[in-house]
Amino acid sequence: MELIVIQSYDSDIEANLTLGKLKEAGIVCFLQNEYTATILSNAIGNIKLVVPEDQVEQAKELLRQFDEEKKS
Secondary structure (H helix, E strand, C coil): CCEEEEEEECCHHHHHHHHHHHHHCCCCCEEECHHHHHHCCCCCCCEEEEEEHHHHHHHHHHHHHHHHHHHC
16 A cells, blocks of 8 residues: 655644544554654655545645635
């Protein structure tokens, strides 16, 4: 199972909120670099949200919906 990065975050709070929403929707997802990026203040890059290759499109659609809800 190949994992694909679908979004990056500067904030661990925002990353975890999105992770929780995707998990509630049945998406298998993980955060990469969460602890290292937080400790090193992004010295190594952002926190990355990854999903299995076969769930990328569904996860991206949910992210679009989440963004629309924020704008409302």
